[in-house]
Structure formats: structure tokens, C-alpha cells
Amino acid sequence: MIGLPKGSLEEATLRLFGKAGFRIGKSSRSYRPSIDDDQLDGRFVRGQEISRYVEHGYFDCGLTGHDWVLENDSDVIEVCDLLYNRASLRPAYWVLAVPEDSPVRSVRDLQGKRIATEVVNLTRKFLQEHGVEAEVEFSWGATEVKVPDLVDAIVELTETGSSLRANKLRVVETLLTTNTKFIANRQSWEDPEKRRKIENIALLLKAALEAESKVGIKLNARKEGLEGLLAALPSLRNPTVSPLSADGWVAIETIVDESVVREIIPLLKASGAEDIIEYPLNKVVR
Secondary structure, eight states, X not given: OEEEEESTTHHHHHHHHHHHTOOXXXXXXXXXXXXSOXXXXXXXXXXXXXXXXXXXXXXXXXXXXXXHHHHTTOOOEEEEEEOOOSSOSSOEEEEEEEETTOSOOSGGGXXXXXXXXXXXXXXXXXXXXXXXXXXXXXXXXXXXXXXXXXXXXXXXXXXXXXXXXXXXXXXXXXXXXXXXXXXEOHHHHHSHXXXXXXXXXXXXXXXXXXXXXXXXXXXXXXXXXXXXXXXXXXXXXXXXXXXXXXXXXXXXXXXXXXXXXXXXXXXXXHTTOEEEEEEXXXXXXX
């Protein structure tokens, strides 16, 4: 039984499972997904709650943010990191933010003030660590609009900071860097069959995520220019070089970061490479 995040991470999670080889169907009116794996069943639940349900054994495993594992103080096995969010492959940040014209310059300036956030426990712990006493209230959402009229500051999750800037807010402190985690129930982890399945899912999810930023490159080149061409070709490991039927020619295949392809292909062409092919990847297993 697997817990899948409902809400902001939902679509990104379904895409990741699709690349990993799992087809998960869902209905807009149902929280019960259909999964093309007879060994798997699951439910869509808000990510904030998944770690509690995994800890209590309703789910054998699930995907949720590291922040919610800490917020709920959940005793679970963290199987692996999955560095993705709703809009990017970067971590997200819980930040303390105030209006741009606020006199608050550090967390210590919030002594006796009021703060709104979804992560009440994390915020209280942060204040305690800095010796600050302030009122922390739970926010049901739209937290940015509550300052300065309703509260003095907020603790909010951000990936790029664009929403904070759009609401004329300024970041004072970063409380936590967070990303998605694949977690497991401790009793399920001790079951050899369930653990094997959980580890296999983790392997495929990590491989699919690794492939997100990589592409494959194939090309043909003359042997006499091979050394210089290989020196110009970054790769995940050493490129594969195979002889072609035509004398004096080889085929080269490798995996590179997609971000550098636009620079590499013209360089390869200028170095004498021919028949250059770029292709997408579904999984990269290291």
C-alpha cells in the first residue's frame, strides 16, 4: 500500500512514476488510483499527512516532503531522496518573510510578534533555538496576504521566491531546505518481500529522476580524430566506442547533461563528427 501526494506534487509524481514504468490512473472524483502492478495498491492523500499514515502502518510506503516528516515528528524509514517539486528539479525552502518595508531584520526582531504558517511545530522549534517568544498560528493557506494586517510575519514554502516578491515580501531567514522523500513503515521494512518491492520502486524512481536532466548522444567519427573528439565530449562514464563496417570509422555513444548539448553538438560537428543523434532517456541506473 503506497501513499501518493494529493495536491501540488500530484502531477509531478504521476509523471515520475510514468517514466519509472508504472502507469497510475486516477479519476477526479476518486482517491483510489489504478496501478498497473498487481503488487501495488494506493491512495491519494495530502502530502502533509502521508508520513503519519506511513508511521501508523496504513501505508507501507509513500512520498512526502522532508519538511512534513519533521513537522509531524514521524518515526519512519527514509528510503531515498527524490529531488523534485511541483515546478522544478530543485529543493524548496521554508523561509521567514516580512513586508518589504518592515523593520524586522532578523528572527530576534519578532519577539512578542505574531507569525502565520502551515508548519507550526517547525516554526516554534526555530524560534526556541533563537530564544524568541512569539505567537505562532496555523494558516490554512493564502498565507502571503496576511501580512501586515493580520500578522507580523509568515513562514512560507518557496521554490523560486517569485510569489513572495509578487506580494512585496522580503525573506529574513531560511528555516529549512526540503525535498521529496520516499519513506517506509518500519514494520514493512522488516518484511523481506515488502522491503524488496520498496527498494525496487526506489531504484526505478531514482533512475527516472536521474534521466530527467540527461540525454543520449550517438555519432560517427573518423578514428584519426578520435582522441581529440573524446576529450571534448563530457560523459556520465567513459563513452562507448564501436567499430563501423566502413574502414577508419567508429560509432560513439554516451550520456551527457541536457544543459550542455547546445554547446557540445556544434563542437562535435566542428571536430569532424557526423550523423549526430540526440535522444531522450527514461531511466539512468548508476
